Amino acid sequence: MNRSTADISSLPTSLTRRAALGLGLAAGGTLALPAGGALAGGNASRGGDRTVRPQPGAVESADREVVLSRQVSVIVGKDTDAAAQRALTELLETNGCTVRTVTAQGADTTASGTRIHLGTPEDNPTLAAALETVGVEGPDGLAADGYVLAAAKDKGAVVALAGRDARGTFYAVQTLRQLLAGGTRLPAVQVRDEPLMEIRGAIEGFYGIPWSHQARLDHFAFYGAHKLNTYIYTPKDDLLLRSKWRELYAGDELENLAELVETANAHHVSFTFALSPGNDITYGSDDDFEATVTKFEQLRELGVTSFYIALDDIPTELGEEDAAQFGSLAEAQVHYLNRVQTDYVEAHDLAPLQTVPTHYSGSGPSEYKTDFGEGAHPETRIQWTGEGVFSPSITEKSVVTAVASYHTEHLYIWDNFPVNDGRRDRLFLNPLEGRAPTLHEHLAGFTANPMIQPYASLISLANYADYCWNPPAYDAEDSWEAAVDELAGPTESIREDLRVFTDLNQNWPYRSGSPMAPELAADVEEFWTAYESGDAAGEALVARLTAITELAPSLEPMASTGFYEDTKPWMVAAGQWARALLAQQQMLLALTEGRLEDASAAAAGVAEHIAAAGQATVPDQRADGVYKENQIVPSVGDGVFEGFIARAWEELREVLPEDPSLPFRGLPGTATTTLGTYKDYAIERIVDGDLATMFWSSKAPKVDDVVQVELEETHPIRHVQVQMAKSDSTPGDQVYEGVLELSADGETWTEIGTTDGSAVATATLDEPLDARFCRLRVTAKNPTGQWVQIREFGVGETPPAS
Template sequence: MTTLTPRNTRQLVKRHTSARSATVLGTVVAIAFGLTGASVAPARASGETGSTTTTSTLPTVFPAPQEMHASGDQVPLSGKVLIVTGDNPDASTVALVSRIVTAAGGNPVVSRTATGGGKRIYLGTVANNPAIDDAVDGLGAKNATGLKADGYVLASGRYDGYPTVALNGVDQRGTYYAAQTLRQLITHKVVPGVSIRDWPLMSIRGAIEGFYGIPWSHQARLDQMAFYGEHKMNTYIYTPKDDQLLRAKWRTPYSGAALDRMKELVKTANDIHVDFTFALSPGNDICYSSDADLKATEAKFDQLRSLGVRSFYIALDDIPLSFHCAADKAKYPDNGDWHWLADAQADYLNRINQDYIKPNGLAPLQTVPTNYNGSGPDPYKAEFGTRLDDDVLVQWTGEGVFSDTITAASVQRASTSYNTDHLYIWDNFPVNDGKRGRLFLNPLTGRAPDLYKYIDGITSNPMIEPYASMPALANYGDYTWNGPKYDANASMSAVLDELAGPDQGTRTALRTFADLNQEWPYRASTQKAPALSKDIAAFWQARSGGSSGATPALDQRLAAIVALPRTLAGMAQPGFARDAAPWVNAAAKWATALQHEIAMLTALDAGDGSTATREYFAAQDAVADAKKPTVPDQGSNGEPEPNQIVPSVGDGAFEAFTTKANNEFISWLGAKPIDTKGYSSTPSSSMGTYSSYGVSKMTDNDPSSYYWSNAAPSVGSNVQVDLGATQQVGSVVVRQSDSDSQTGDMIYHAALDYSTDGEHWTTAAEFDTKPVVRYTFDTPVQARYVRLRATALNPGGKWVKIRDFAVSATSPVSSNLPAANGSGAADAFDADLGTAYQAGSKPVEGSFLARTYADPVSLQQVSVVGTGAGELQVQHDGTWTTIGALAGVRHTRQVTSTRPGR
């Protein structure tokens, strides 16, 4: 037995607030007193695009044009530049071209006709600017007549004796896109001689704000519209799940500030040629056959139409599989084939289509059905598609809710199953509402280059963080415009440079950060922080070869990651830096931890235990900081709440390095965990179960499987285990969420209770935001039932996942000093330096923390890792012997006799 007599109570209790641990195994006793980038590929050089070869001297354009080649003379934009618009020009395009000329050092002069000398830029359609036909012809090109919607022709050279650029769209949006291409072509204030003939392969290209969680801010939406216009995306679908006026209060019109914001948003979208689609979600309480609800739908649409909305959508996803009124039940009887739901929904949509959409000359009605994934046939899909009007557009998410790949065969099969010629994709990438602690900065991949032949288009469901979603959205812009020429790495590299700005240091820093967010968990094979992982692998390889110091590559990368909060502060798109700040700061703290761990390993190699321990605890402090919840989330009252979610960054590479380094330290200590006996038990839950994720998975000894509730917990909701009989209980471990280190679906505010009869309960401890609930009793208790109970509502209405619920018998550890809430005496001997015994009250003379061996053992040495003050003792034949003193130690080793002791 070992006895601790504290000498400095204040230091003992308050010096360290983060967890510390000590361990025991075999002949070694350890007692702890914790009482208080590689870059994404660069943009490609212009090569073959479409059917025409591009010379390498031309700048790269995104999305890749269908046809582009060098032709004619360069056009400098200095001095006076006449912008020839014709009659009824598009104001947004004229303003854009004027800004482009000004940025290139020129003086833009807008005129309806080509009068006077100087450089000239003709713009418009043949219909509104007939002069452009001659200009395009004079530049050796063919005008845009006959191209697909949104197509354009851009030609430059000399025409009529003047340096000339022609921006000829098949429609106004095409002309606007021609101007966006012009913006990319300018190098050193000069437009190269070029001929481009371009058009999109998909007619729908853009985003659907359809996630759960904090809706985007008004300013973020305005900035998104501008971004879509720049990247030739023509669609924005407004349907944030947490807008009450779309779902819970869908019949209520917009008013006040909300109406003013909607008006500005719609106008901005229309001005820059983005189709604003308003998507209503009435399925939670609608009566499909009700005339009143039909009129309520049309009234809501009318309000938005008065603001300029020309595109409407009914979202039927994620709703109860039941009717909400007697009239529907009578009209559509349930015959067990799901036709009842499909018929009711299709009839409702057809009435909107026939009575409202077509009479008002609006764009085709759009919808997402209740069964929105999988390409195979089923009764709902077939009936829904057969009964639905042929011109209604139907969205689909792929083979799964999240689709790793989408193939042409899958799309064709789905079109047949839904019986529609107007299928298009709701692509759940890079959305993170199911993984709110993550950012997904990996490029869009896995979409077949020829999907454009079989679908109308794709809308991306972005992340809760709007500006951090921009890299993936730019990928969608490039892919949906020209899938066969889409280069995922080149597209990602280009948008990262755009967001970073011209400074090369900022660009490098952004690539370094993007490398830390590459794992997309919904695909079978994925990269995990590839550049960081490569440098870490080189470090361990060098270490295995006898090198004790860090490799220069890892040293440099960790230093760059530590500096990210500073180097990303000057990004051209400051919104990205704001969105990513929790992850950037966490990455810097993780990198700091790894720097300390490398120093720890170096000290171990040198036999310097004191330095190694100091560096170990410095690393632990940095890790603890990195694991603090700093990501905001939607509160139970519908309002955002700060610091709710732990940011996960590094794709697990940081954690893996820390585990491996710590294991070396633990091995040096000679520490091993105490074996404890886990009881078999019967699990249960007061909450429902989602799909096949049943309660039995809580106690199957497989943390990769889990119980998943089908709703957020109420106060008092619980998960519980029954040990079958009253047992002696020494420790409890409940693993929640998707991993030990990430928040997600879990009980955020929890109490751990135990009972002998299931009626009278004692609370052992309370926990906040702990993916792993771990508790050891200082003195074992008697219990048959153990439960984890919600004491408050979850943020953002999150559900609950329980991966493992284990209850174990007592261990040979004791203390007469109660532990602080959430720790226990056994934490000092669990061989986990991330846990610690922490005193819960002021120590007094005679306070002790002890481990008893079942049989006498020979103790060669005793190691203490942590902080504390007192005496270190061993017992032999009933006699206590002091072998050393503890005085605020971080680490000490005491050598003792080899006589057997207990």
């Protein structure tokens, strides 16, 4: 991926408007974070390139610098935002300055030396003169959260940081932080900036392990630095939000919420509390309304001013009491929502109520959407996920249609990227793509639904920050590169290694054509091309695989320790896969050179690495709310590792068909099942000889469901092997209670084995049994309600070598 932003010195001296800002302010550089740098190390490289992200709306720059002296006077008003003052003081002190804070009433605006004027024109009367001195207009007319930053020389350095409001003042400091790049010099620059989207942030709305308290605190620092202004608290497995929504918080939970609200406010992040009462609420009930506002009132006392009712993933049938009062689900819901908006939100002068309706996807009209949108209070903010629950793209046409279908002027997106609660074995570290650059003309904004891993989600959240602030200027690759560099820190070797790792987690399965470990795949393809010509050295592939084996130790010093800890299980698994491939590369090299004993010896070392890669090392938490260690096998490499291994075994099989290292291969056959199929995980994948592919059912199995293989003709069968779940070594989605059966005619069946709870079901016969059909039949429901995955179903005449 190539960076394409321009250095500040190359910007034109004339004012550059939004339409001409495709270059940005700078290339390279590392953004320093506030509040101790809990996420990305906290220290910018001294004298580094200056990068401003999100890309500002308008910039004017002169070919000269403004140098801050070691003594800096910060001039503020009595009501200037305290968070902005703290952030500015910390920034200047970190960069080696001594700060003297002066109130506007006692300031001498004609004095010499470095003066930084901070605030809004309303709270700091010295700003008007300062803005005139640096030759810029004030922030009047800008959107909420906008700001003006200007630096010039006048008896010393003069810097004006003028916010449209308190948050805009804070954001002006964040831009100054980037322009200083860890030093005391900045360009003689004028920045006039405002967001094009009102709502910019994240919704912690996934199933699975909720984020830790510390992770949320760290996220707020990150959001403030990146000009994200919204965090919605609604983790699905917080029982006090859903199944126990009427109960109040107490003890440590209440204290933690208080600290979250305080910290969010300190970074100008709107902490939105989202209740999910829809599973058992009576919409017309006075008691349930009182329970709602009582819960909200507990949070308002902590400083929350933004509330949300989540109506997603709930029953669509009204209860008896509501059915007698309302004509439809939508009518009942808007009755309840409007009552909260008018009787509570407006009564306390709070931000407008937010909600996600039960029918939250698809842009086309429906009776529910019409009733919901027309009935809802006009100020209510309504969330929508796009054309699908996961939307590969969100187009202007789709949004315009949805706005009309929901009859609202305040639609905004609940974007289910990069959330991984449906694929908990995966990390999605690819860029945010497919969002049209004109959506700000029709939407209030976006909240991203992140991954269960909070720090691993920061790449995409940095992308959302850049996109939502200035959609026409958003460059997905450039934003992604900058985010990766920020998390890695300034050391180039660590940045390179982090790119090696992120390459292994690029495929987003909800977008057709999404790349699969593209850099690794390219090296693999180059290897096989050379191999077909007799060259198995594979220098590029070997170098990449060697780097992958060292990812866990080499990335440990990266700037974001949280990202490292979140993703370490995937690094370790990737290292084991890479060791398996390196062993196979040596096997293939020996084959090309006729060293068959060496080839067999190299092959013998592959299995242990594959088994290690298949260990469950990721924790999980399901609907019971119980946290459990080592539940999930990390999936990394997007199938490229497995694909290489499958082909390499075929090369060995062709030369040494009896090698004991070879995996068991079943006879050719056709697979069928009574189970439904999830997406494109088709049943024929279980007989393709490739462990990188699999069948996945669309629901849990019932008693007497079967997965069956029909051979091309009758054979004397002695061995059957069914490899289920994601890995041979770790149970997962599979048949937990079932029997293996053989039949010559598909009518009369002989039981030859049973499942034992492991991921592999096998049966080996002392004497062969003539059969053409083999099936795995379910004898009891899965105790955990899990679905069924099968990677290979092998039926053969000869048992594998022991």
